Every structure is written in structure tokens, then in C-alpha cells.
Amino acid sequence: MIARDLQPPKQLRQRRRNDPEGLRDRVVNAAFHAFTTRGYHAVSVHDLREAASVSGGAYAHHFPTKKALALLVIERQVLEAVRKAWIEPVMSARTAATGIAGAIAAIIAELEEKQAVMGCPLNNLALELAGGDKDFQAALRSIFAAWRKALADKMRADVAGGNARYVDPDAAAAFVVAAYSGAMALAKATQSVEPLKLCTKQLVVYLKAVAQNGSA
Amino acid sequence: MIARDLQPPKQLRQRRRNDPEGLRDRVVNAAFHAFTTRGYHAVSVHDLREAASVSGGAYAHHFPTKKALALLVIERQVLEAVRKAWIEPVMSARTAATGIAGAIAAIIAELEEKQAVMGCPLNNLALELAGGDKDFQAALRSIFAAWRKALADKMRADVAGGNARYVDPDAAAAFVVAAYSGAMALAKATQSVEPLKLCTKQLVVYLKAVAQNGSA
Amino acid sequence: MIARDLQPPKQLRQRRRNDPEGLRDRVVNAAFHAFTTRGYHAVSVHDLREAASVSGGAYAHHFPTKKALALLVIERQVLEAVRKAWIEPVMSARTAATGIAGAIAAIIAELEEKQAVMGCPLNNLALELAGGDKDFQAALRSIFAAWRKALADKMRADVAGGNARYVDPDAAAAFVVAAYSGAMALAKATQSVEPLKLCTKQLVVYLKAVAQNGSA
Amino acid sequence: MIARDLQPPKQLRQRRRNDPEGLRDRVVNAAFHAFTTRGYHAVSVHDLREAASVSGGAYAHHFPTKKALALLVIERQVLEAVRKAWIEPVMSARTAATGIAGAIAAIIAELEEKQAVMGCPLNNLALELAGGDKDFQAALRSIFAAWRKALADKMRADVAGGNARYVDPDAAAAFVVAAYSGAMALAKATQSVEPLKLCTKQLVVYLKAVAQNGSA
DNA sequence: ACATACGGGACAGCCCGTTACT
DNA sequence: AGTAACGGGCTGTCCCGTATGT
Numbered sequence: 001m002i003a004r005d006l007q008p009p010k011q012l013r014q015r016r017r018n019d020p021e022g023l024r025d026r027v028v029n030a031a032f033h034a035f036t037t038r039g040y041h042a043v044s045v046h047d048l049r050e051a052a053s054v055s056g057g058a059y060a061h062h063f064p065t066k067k068a069l070a071l072l073v074i075e076r077q078v079l080e081a082v083r084k085a086w087i088e089p090v091m092s093a094r095t096a097a098t099g100i101a102g103a104i105a106a107i108i109a110e111l112e113e114k115q116a117v118m119g120c121p122l123n124n125l126a127l128e129l130a131g132g133d134k135d136f137q138a139a140l141r142s143i144f145a146a147w148r149k150a151l152a153d154k155m156r157a158d159v160a161g162g163n164a165r166y167v168d169p170d171a172a173a174a175f176v177v178a179a180y181s182g183a184m185a186l187a188k189a190t191q192s193v194e195p196l197k198l199c200t201k202q203l204v205v206y207l208k209a210v211a212q213n214g215s216a
Numbered sequence: 217m218i219a220r221d222l223q224p225p226k227q228l229r230q231r232r233r234n235d236p237e238g239l240r241d242r243v244v245n246a247a248f249h250a251f252t253t254r255g256y257h258a259v260s261v262h263d264l265r266e267a268a269s270v271s272g273g274a275y276a277h278h279f280p281t282k283k284a285l286a287l288l289v290i291e292r293q294v295l296e297a298v299r300k301a302w303i304e305p306v307m308s309a310r311t312a313a314t315g316i317a318g319a320i321a322a323i324i325a326e327l328e329e330k331q332a333v334m335g336c337p338l339n340n341l342a343l344e345l346a347g348g349d350k351d352f353q354a355a356l357r358s359i360f361a362a363w364r365k366a367l368a369d370k371m372r373a374d375v376a377g378g379n380a381r382y383v384d385p386d387a388a389a390a391f392v393v394a395a396y397s398g399a400m401a402l403a404k405a406t407q408s409v410e411p412l413k414l415c416t417k418q419l420v421v422y423l424k425a426v427a428q429n430g431s432a
Numbered sequence: 433m434i435a436r437d438l439q440p441p442k443q444l445r446q447r448r449r450n451d452p453e454g455l456r457d458r459v460v461n462a463a464f465h466a467f468t469t470r471g472y473h474a475v476s477v478h479d480l481r482e483a484a485s486v487s488g489g490a491y492a493h494h495f496p497t498k499k500a501l502a503l504l505v506i507e508r509q510v511l512e513a514v515r516k517a518w519i520e521p522v523m524s525a526r527t528a529a530t531g532i533a534g535a536i537a538a539i540i541a542e543l544e545e546k547q548a549v550m551g552c553p554l555n556n557l558a559l560e561l562a563g564g565d566k567d568f569q570a571a572l573r574s575i576f577a578a579w580r581k582a583l584a585d586k587m588r589a590d591v592a593g594g595n596a597r598y599v600d601p602d603a604a605a606a607f608v609v610a611a612y613s614g615a616m617a618l619a620k621a622t623q624s625v626e627p628l629k630l631c632t633k634q635l636v637v638y639l640k641a642v643a644q645n646g647s648a
Numbered sequence: 649m650i651a652r653d654l655q656p657p658k659q660l661r662q663r664r665r666n667d668p669e670g671l672r673d674r675v676v677n678a679a680f681h682a683f684t685t686r687g688y689h690a691v692s693v694h695d696l697r698e699a700a701s702v703s704g705g706a707y708a709h710h711f712p713t714k715k716a717l718a719l720l721v722i723e724r725q726v727l728e729a730v731r732k733a734w735i736e737p738v739m740s741a742r743t744a745a746t747g748i749a750g751a752i753a754a755i756i757a758e759l760e761e762k763q764a765v766m767g768c769p770l771n772n773l774a775l776e777l778a779g780g781d782k783d784f785q786a787a788l789r790s791i792f793a794a795w796r797k798a799l800a801d802k803m804r805a806d807v808a809g810g811n812a813r814y815v816d817p818d819a820a821a822a823f824v825v826a827a828y829s830g831a832m833a834l835a836k837a838t839q840s841v842e843p844l845k846l847c848t849k850q851l852v853v854y855l856k857a858v859a860q861n862g863s864a
Numbered sequence: 865a866c867a868t869a870c871g872g873g874a875c876a877g878c879c880c881g882t883t884a885c886t
Numbered sequence: 887a888g889t890a891a892c893g894g895g896c897t898g899t900c901c902c903g904t905a906t907g908t
Contacts, residue, residue, distance in 0.1 A: 018887055039344050041257035045880065056881090058888050066880070118347055123401055127343040128255050130405045131334055140405050174402060174411050175418035181401050182394030185339055189346045189356050195390050202391035202422070209425040210418070234869050234906055261898060273901090274870045282898065450865055471776050473689035477902065488903095490866045498902070550779055555833055559775040560687050562837045563766055572837050606834060606843050607850035613833050614826030617771055621778045621788050627822050634823035634854070641857035642850070666884055666891050693876060704877090706892045714876065 024062050026052040031069055032077035036121035039128055040070055067135070074125060074139040081121050082143055087150040095163050096154040097207045100176055104200045111193050119188035122147075123181045148173045164211035172210055179203050240278050242268035247285055248293035252337035255344055256286055283351070290341060290355040297337050298359055303366040311379050312370040313423045316392055320416045327409050335404035338363075339397045364389045380427035388426055395419050456494050458484040463501055464509035468553035471560055472502055499567070506557060506571040513553050514575055519582040527595050528586040529639045532608055536632045543625050551620035554579075555613045580605045596643035604642055611635050672710050674700035679717050680725040684769035687776055688718055715783070722773060722787040729769050730791055735798040743811050744802040745855045748824055752848045759841050767836035770795075771829045796821045812859035820858055827851050 030051040034043040045066050049059050063069040086103050093099025111117055118124075122143055129136035151173035158164040166172050183199035246267040250259040261282050265275050279285040302319050309315025327333055334340070338359055345352040367389035374380040382388050399415035462483040466475040477498050481491050495501040518535050525531025543549055550556075554575055561568040583605035590596040598604050615631035678699040682691040693714050697707050711717040734751050741747025759765055766772070770791055777784040799821035806812040814820050831847035 020887065023887090037347060039255075039257060039347075041255060042344075042348070044878075046878080055889050057883095057885095057890070060881070061887065064881085116347075119343060123398075124343050124347075126405045127335060127340050127401055128258075130407070131253055131255075131332075131340075132258070137405070137407060141407075144402060144405050171414040171418055174414045175395065175399075178398030178402050178411065178415045179391065179395045180398065182339075182396065182398030183391075185343055185397050185401070186360060186390060186394050189342045189353070189360050191346070191353065191357075195394065198387040198390045199394045202387055202426070205426060206418070206422040210421060232870065232905060236869060239869085260896075262896080271871050272899090273872065273903095276900065277869060280899090452865065455866085469779055471687075471689060471779075473687060474776075474780070476900075478900080487867050489868070489906095492903070493866065496903085548779075551775060555830075556775050556779075558837045559767060559772050559833055560690075562839070563685055563687075563764075563772075564690070569837070569839060573839075576834060576837050603846040603850055606846045607827065607831075610830030610834050610843065610847045611823065611827045612830065614771075614828065614830030615822075617775055617829050617833070618792060618822060618826050621774045621785070621792050623778070623785065623789075627826065630819040630822045631826045634819055634858070637858060638850070638854040642853060664883060664892065668891060671891085692874075694874080703893050704896095705879090705894065708878070709891060712877090 020062070023052070023054055023058060027054055027059060027063065027069070028073055028077060031073045032081075032121070035070060035073055036078070036124050037118045040125065041128070045069075067133070070125075070129075071135060071139055074136070074143070078121050078125065078140075079143050079146070082147050086147055090150060090154050093154075095158050096151060097158075097164070097204070097211060099154060100151070100207065101200065101204055104180060104196070104203075108193055108196055108200070111187075111196075117184075117187045117191050117193060120181060120184040123184060144177065148177055151176055158211070166210055172207075175206070176203065179206075236278070239268070239270055239274060243270055243275065243279065243285070244289055244293060248289045248297075248337070251286060251289055252294070252340050253334045256341065257344070261285075283349070286341075286345075287351060287355055290352070290359070294337050294341065294356075295359050295362070298363050302363060306366060306370050309370075311374050312367060313374075313380070313420070313427060315370060316367070316423065317416065317420055320396060320412070320419075324409050324412055324416070327403075327412075333400075333403045333407050333409060336397060336400040339400060360393065364393055367392055374427070382426055388423075391422070392419065395422075452494070455484075455486055455490055459486055459491060459495065459501070460505055460509060463505045464513075464553070467502060467505055468510070468556050469550045472557065473560070477501075499565070502557075502561075503567060503571055506568070506575070510553050510557065510572075511575050511578070514579050518579060522582060522586050525586075527590050528583060529590075529596070529636070529643060531586060532583070532639065533632065533636055536612060536628070536635075540625055540628055540632070543619075543628070549616075549619045549623050549625060552613060552616040555616060576609065580609055583608055590643070598642055604639075607638070608635065611638075668710070671700070671702055671706060675702055675707065675711065675717070676721055676725060679721045680729075680769070683718060683721055684726070684772050685766045688773065689776070693717075715781070718773075718777075719783060719787055722784070722791070726769050726773065726788075727791050727794070730795050734795060738798060738802050741802075743806050744799060745806075745812070745852070745859060747802060748799070748855065749848065749852060752828060752844070752851075756841050756844055756848070759835075759844075765832075765835045765839050765841060768829060768832040771832060792825065796825055799824055806859070814858055820855075823854070824851065827854075 027048060030048050031043075034048060034051065045059065048054075048069075049056060052059075063072070085107060089103045089106065090096065090099035093102055122140065125136075126140045126144070130140050148170070152169040155164065155166045155169035155172055159166055159169070179199060180203070183196050183203075186195035186199070187193055243264060246264050247259075250264060250267065261275065264270075264285075265272065279288075301323060305319045305322065306312065306315035309318055338356070341352075342356045342360070346356050364386070368385040371380065371382045371385035371388055375382055375385070395415060396419070399412045399419075402411035402415070403409055459480060462480050463475075466480060466483065477491065480486075480501075481488060484491075495504070517539060521535045521538065522528065522531030525534055554572070557568075558572045558576070562572050580602070584601040587596065587598045587601035587604055591598055591601065611631060612635070615628050615635075618627035618631070619625055675696060678696050679691075682696060682699065693707065696702075696717075697704065711720075733755060737751045737754065738744065738747035741750055770788070773784075774788045774792070778788050796818070800817040803812065803814045803817035803820055807814055807817070827847060828851070831844050831851075834843035834847070835841055
């Protein structure tokens with residue numbers, strides 16, 4: 001009718017890159033960061049596409065649903081984060097106790113560089129998603145299991161090597177995971193590393209008690 | 217103006233009953249349950265209105281925004297839940313250690329009646345909301361503070377009464393909160409009370425250690 | 433279930449005033465201001481009740497619908513505003529021409545005190561509402577008619593008194609109303625009194641032309 | 649993933665046709681018509697989508713907000729309407745006076761074909777929107793400026809060509825715009841072209857006066 | 865007269881996933 | 887592999903008018 005020149009600026013049409021792996025990485029990394037800091041439900045796929053500079057079609061080509069992407073994030077990135085921050089440091093430490101203390105110390109050091117305490121990626125996702133969906137539940141549970149198993153194995157190695165006498169390494173490992181997770185929750189709620197430091201000290205007290213007189 | 221009953225006097229048009237407090241209670245209770253089990257972002261206000269059988273107009277009259285409702289839930293219901301499950305049992309127990317063990321035992325007993333482990337209401341909300349919004353953060357933080365303070369006060373009372381010699385009751389209280397919170401997270405992730413039982417035993421070990429030889 | 437003390441603060445219950453006329457005045461004045469500056473559709477009855485500090489029940493008791501209130505505003509306040517700003521000054525002036533110039537000058541002076549140019553109340557409402565609703569249309573049209581009639585009558589008096597020789601006073605009056613209305617629209621769009629001043633000068637030129645050589 | 653046609657291949661599921669420009673045109677034209685006749689606030693985006701037969705998703709893809717759509721309408725369609733109805737006819741006329749008279753005459757002729765007088769698109773929007781929002785204000789102001797400038801330029805050309813002696817072409821142009829705008833407002837309020845005809849005659853009187861003896 | 869509580873529906877905007885097209 | 891267009895439904899919030907109650 002009036003004015004028919006409403007074409008969108010064709011010249012701005014995004015350049016195509018054809019880099020499937022890079023694209024997947026960008027999306028998965030953006031999703032890991034967004035999901036673990038803001039929460040699965042609080043993040044829209046639009047946010048993720050924007051953060052990763054990916055068009056809707058390309059995104060859909062690689063990730064059928066939001067849930068599938070989240071499972072990928074959990075199984076790859078979250079597991080990897082736990083491995084890097086906990087499993088590897090503990091495995092390569094002299095004893096379980098020193099490894100645990102060292103891992104937490106490293107995390108505290110990293111947090112103190114940044115300004116905000118965003119909590120533990122695994123726990124953030126677990127508390128939001130483990131209640132509802134079986135697939136999420138299974139994925140998250142297996143990471144917790146790997147974490148606990150690594151700690152327990154190290155404790156068993158300590159016992160075998162004569163460095164400690166844990167009566168129930170599995171229980172002790174679960175407790176360490178729990179204490180750290182809860183301390184991080186406290187740290188997130190107060191937006192301060194102070195609870196983490198406090199709890200670390202207490203964790204050391206506990207570990208000394210169970211490693212020496214063998215109460216657990 | 218003269219009433220002109222154009223519609224035949226529908227007997228079905230059920231008489232409205234003004235019950236603002238009941239309505240508010242229904243909504244707040246529904247919100248407490250839904251928010252703490254499914255998560256704030258996973259629940260729509262439509263869900264809540266339906267669960268509470270409340271019309272859109274009535275809902276809007278009482279709760280300006282979803283956030284305001286959530287703050288109400290946190291400040292009233294969540295605080296009350298922590299009080300009932302933790303603060304009151306511990307305060308009325310003989311010692312901090314027995315109170316803590318008793319509180320967790322009661323929670324485990326309650327969980328074993330039900331089928332699903334939905335986690336700690338406070339921690340569920342904290343992990344989802346403490347990262348983003350200042351108002352949520354403040355509300356949640358104050359509940360954690362009350363929880364920690366109650367435990368620490370009881371420990372200080374134990375010290376004063378000669379029943380224990382905690383060196384740092386605040387740290388010990390924070391650790392108890394953290395260990396329980398983390399154990400509950402583990403329980404939720406595995407959908408089993410087993411981690412909770414395991415961790416409780418270890419918590420007792422810790423408490424014995426710090427209460428007797430005064431390491432903390 | 434948990435916490436049942438959710439009663440709204442009963443003590444805050446608004447004091448009842450029982451001042452029906454004052455209440456009506458407050459509402460009608462608030463509505464006049466809001467409707468003529470922000471527009472009928474842009475203002476909610478909630479806004480009006482708040483601006484007039486009137487509860488929903490009291491509001492509804494006096495004004496059955498939003499439209500009825502608006503009609504009242506038009507028939508009372510808008511008409512009164514036109515009377516005060518135009519009809520009375522012109523009627524009491526020596527001639528139509530001096531009355532018109534004086535009326536506009538007074539309006540300009542008033543605008544220059546304030547910061548924003550909100551336009552002519554009558555025209556603001558007319559352009560928004562005259563297109564759709566017959567009742568609004570009739571109410572607005574009658575005000576324009578009164579305005580035009582007053583100007584035409586004064587011109588006819590001028591002719592009778594030998595002060596001017598308007599050939600078509602009705603046309604001249606309509607033109608004055610139109611020129612002023614359009615000038616105010618221009619002033620509102622530019623948020624400046626400058627177009628109003630410019631147009632006033634031209635209006636004087638026109639009036640001299642038609643009053644002296646009798647072209648209209 | 650293999651396509652599994654769980655629904656029988658619905659023949660009715662009409663094939664989607666991608667026509668972004670057509671869709672945008674449909675929406676913008678519908679918006680132009682609805683906004684300028686019924687008003688910005690009186691029209692819901694639902695109305696527009698329905699009028700343009702556009703789904704919610706498609707609409708959102710092209711127009712982020714209602715305001716953005718309105719700005720587009722103003723900057724494109726309203727400007728174009730003013731250009732077609734006023735600027736081009738006046739520019740291509742022999743003199744400013746004949747151009748102005750011709751433009752209004754054409755508008756009157758068009759109105760007499762239809763039944764309703766919906767007013768000037770530009771003024772309708774201006775009176776509703778220029779009071780509140782800075783972006784709307786700027787967009788509308790620039791159209792008025794273009795309109796006034798075109799008339800003033802034509803008058804200056806007349807002076808240069810010796811066809812008239814306007815002392816202040818800018819003021820005369822503003823006055824013409826104002827008089828027409830106000831006359832159209834009157835016409836809308838009375839739902840009749842009569843005020844428009846009346847005022848046009850007077851406008852000619854004015855133009856003769858200022859063009860010949862050079863009073864403005 | 866007037867205050868609170870309430871009903872049902874509309875508001876603009878966003879959601880995730882899919883389809884057409886290059 | 888990748889882009890833009892698109893569908894249908896849901897989000898939280900607000901709307902105007904009415905009913906209940908003092």
C-alpha cells in the first residue's frame with residue numbers, strides 16, 4: 001500500500017562459518033556456565049544461542065532439545081570440572097587428607113580472585129534438577145558416585161600403605177563430599193568464602209580424628 | 217439501576233465466600249511446597265493458582281509479583297520449617313550433640329515414610345536463588361544465620377554448663393549446617409536416605425572429637 | 433500447615449471518611465488531569481483510584497464504568513476548562529480579535545511557567561476518542577460547538593457594533609478554533625511554545641484581513 | 649533421527665510459505681491503519697496479529713516490542729502518508745497557495761468517498777503519544793518538521809520567483825500546518841467534512857493576505 | 865458510603881522446537 | 887552445516903467490573 005521497502009538489511013546476514021565442532025564447543029561451554037551459575041530453568045535457549053553466537057537453525061541441528069544439551073553439559077563439562085578440581089588433585093596427592101585440603105584450598109584461592117561466589121557447579125544443578133527428571137538424576141548421581149569413589153579409593157590406599165586407618169572409607173568419603181558441598185552452599189548464600197574456610201578447618205579436624213584413632 | 221436478570225438465576229453460580237486469610241494460606245502453602253520441591257523457576261503462577269484454587273484476580277489482589285510471593289514463602293514458611301525441624305529440637309535437647317543427632321534422626325524417619333527425597337527446602341531455594349537476586353540472597357542468608365546461631369548458642373551453653381569444650385562454636389555450628397546440607401544434597405541426588413545416615417554417623421564422630429578434646 | 437499467622441495488618445485498614453462530594457471531586461479532577469495529559473486508554477482506573485486515594489468500592493459506588501467517568505470529565509471539567517480559557521475571556525473582551533489574542537497570550541504565559549507542553553485538553557481527548565465511540569463523540573462535539581458559537585457570537589456582536597465586518601462569522605470562528613488547536617498540537621509535538629507564538633501572529637494577520645476588508 | 653509419523657499425514661497441515669517481507673508489510677500496514685484510526689493504546693498486538701494473519705512466533709521474530717513496531721509505522725508509513733498527501737502535491741504545484749488548496753481538496757474528495765472521518769494520521773498519533781515518550785516525540789516531531797519545511801521552501805521559491813512576497817515563510821508554513829491539523833480535528837470531532845471546507849476557505853483568505861501585501 | 869476481596873479474561877512478550885531454504 | 891522464518895502455546899502481570907461486608 002504505502003512504502004513497500006521493508007526488506008531487512010540483507011547485507012548484514014551472518015557469515016556462515018561451517019565449524020561444527022567449534023560451534024558445539026561454544027554452545028556447550030556457554031551452557032555450562034549459564035546453567036551452573038544461573039540455573040537450568042532461568043536460562044533460555046535464546047540466551048545460550050546469543051552467548052555462543054549461534055543461529056537457531058545451527059543450534060537445533062546439533063542439539064535436539066534443551067534437556068539433551070543439559071545432559072551433555074552434565075556428562076561432559078560438569079564431570080570434567082569435578083575431575084579437575086577434586087579427583088585429579090586428590091589422586092596425585094600424598095594422602096587423602098592432604099589431597100582434600102589442597103583441593104579446597106585451590107578452590108578458595110580461585111574464588112578469592114573473582115568477586116562472586118557462584119557455588120559448586122555439580123550441586124547447583126543437582127539441587128535444581130535431581131528432584132524431577134530421572135535422566136538428570138542418573139547423570140548427576142553418577143558424578144557424585146565417581147567423586148565419592150575417588151576419595152574412598154584414596155583412603156583405602158592410605159590404609160593399605162599404612163598412612164591411616166579409616167574404618168569406613170566410603171562413609172568418610174561421602175562425608176567429605178557432603179561437608180564441602182554444604183560449605184559451598186553456605187558460601188553461596190552468604191556470598192563469602194568465610195564459611196568455606198571455617199568448614200575446611202573443621203573437616204581437617206574430622207579427618208585427623210577418623211584417620212588416626214580409626215573411629216570411621 | 218434496576219436489576220435485570222438476563223441470565224436465568226443460575227443456581228450453579230456458587231456463592232462467593234470471602235476468606236482472604238484462607239486464600240493467602242492456600243497460595244503460600246502451595247508455593248512453599250512447589251518452590252521447594254520443583255524450584256522457583258520451574259513453577260508457574262498458573263500452577264500455584266490452580267493448586268490453591270484461586271482466580272487470577274484474587275491472586276493479583278494479594279500477591280503483586282511472583283518474587284514477592286517467594287519472599288513471603290522464604291521469610292515465613294522456610295524459616296518456620298527450619299525452626300521446627302532444627303532450632304526448636306536442638307534448643308530443647310540436653311546438649312547440642314544430642315539435639316543435632318535427634319533432629320537429623322527425626323528428618324530421616326520422616327523421609328522414610330514418604331517415597332521421594334526432595335532435599336532441604338532452604339538449600340533447594342538457596343542454590344537456585346542466592347546467585348542472582350539481592351533480595352532473595354538477603355532473605356536466605358538470614359535464615360542460615362539464624363540456624364547457625366541457634367546451634368552455636370547451644371554449644372556455648374554446653375561449654376558454660378561444663379558439658380563440652382568447643383573451642384570455636386561458630387565454626388562447629390557452620391560445619392554442622394554444611395555437613396547436613398551437603399548430606400541432604402547427596403540424598404536428593406541419589407534419591408535415598410543412605411548418604412544421610414552415613415553422614416550423620418560421621419557428624420557424630422566429628423562432634424565427639426571437637427566436644428571432648430576441644431580441637432575446635 | 434506451617435505458619436498460620438498471615439493476617440493482613442488489620443490496623444492499617446484505611447480510615448473511612450464519608451465525604452461523597454469530596455471523593456467525587458478528587459476522582460474527577462484526577463481523571464481530568466490523567467486523561468487529558470496521558471490519554472484515556474493509557475490510564476487505568478487503578479491509577480485514578482491511587483491518585484485520588486479512593487478505594488475500589490468507593491470508586492465503583494460513584495462511577496459505574498470508566499467510560500461514564502470519562503463522560504463526566506468531558507461534560508464537566510473539559511467544558512469548564514474551555515469556558516475559563518476561551519469563552520469567558522473572549523466574551524468579556526472589547527472585540528473578538530482582542531479577546532482571541534488575549535486568550536492565547538494567557539495560555540502561552542501559563543505554559544511558560546511549566547516545563548512540559550501537554551496540549552489542549554479538549555483536542556487531546558477528541559483525537560483519541562472521537563473516532564470510536566458515539567457518546568464520546570457527542571460530548572466532545574458539543575464542546576467544540578459551544579466554543580465556536582461563543583466566538584461567532586462575539587464576531588456578530590462586533591459586526592452589529594460596527595467594530596468589524598465579518599462576512600461569515602461562523603467560518604471565521606471555526607478557523608480560529610482550528611488554527612489554535614493545530615498550533616497547540618504542533619507545540620505538543622515539539623514540546624515548545626514557539627509554534628504557538630508563531631501561529632498566534634498569523635492568526636492576528638488573518639483576523640485583521642477578514643475583519644477589515646470583509647473577505648469572510 | 650528417523651521420521652516417525654505418529655500423526656497420520658495430515659493433508660490439512662498447510663504448507664508453510666516463508667515470506668518475511670510480505671509478513672512485515674502485512675503487520676506494518678495493519679498497524680498503520682489500526683494505530684492511526686483507533687489509537688496506539690486502544691489496539692492490542694493480538695488485534696494486529698489477527699488482522700495480519702500472523703502467528704505469535706512469527707510476529708515476535710520480526711517485531712521485538714509494540715513500541716518498536718509503532719516507531720516503524722511512524723517513521724515509514726506516517727511519513728510516507730504525509731509525503732504523498734502534502735509534500736509531493738505542494739512541491740509539484742505552480743505556487744504554494746495552489747498546492748495547499750489542491751492538497752486539501754484532494755483529501756476532502758477522498759473523505760467524501762468514505763463514510764467516516766478518521767482524522768489526520770500524524771495528528772492522531774501525535775496527540776496520543778507526543779506527551780509521554782521521548783522516542784515517539786522525536787519521530788513525530790521530525791515529520792512535522794519535514795512537512796513545515798516543504799511548505800516553507802515552496803513559499804521561499806514563490807518569493808524568489810516573484811509570485812508572492814511572504815515576509816516569514818516559516819511562520820506561514822507552520823500556520824498552514826496548524827490550521828489544517830486543527831480543521832481535521834474539528835472534522836473528526838463532528839464526523840463531517842464541513843469544518844474542513846470552511847477552514848480551507850479561510851486559509852485561502854489568509855494566504856492571499858500574506859502573499860500579496862506581505863504582512864508575514 | 866465505603867472498604868476489602870474477588871472473577872474471568874486480556875495484556876505484551878517470551879518460550880522451545882520445527883520448517884523452509886541455501 | 888548452517889540461516890532465517892515460523893507455529894502455537896505459555897509467562898507473569900494487569901485489566902475493569904462486581905460481590906461481599908461493615
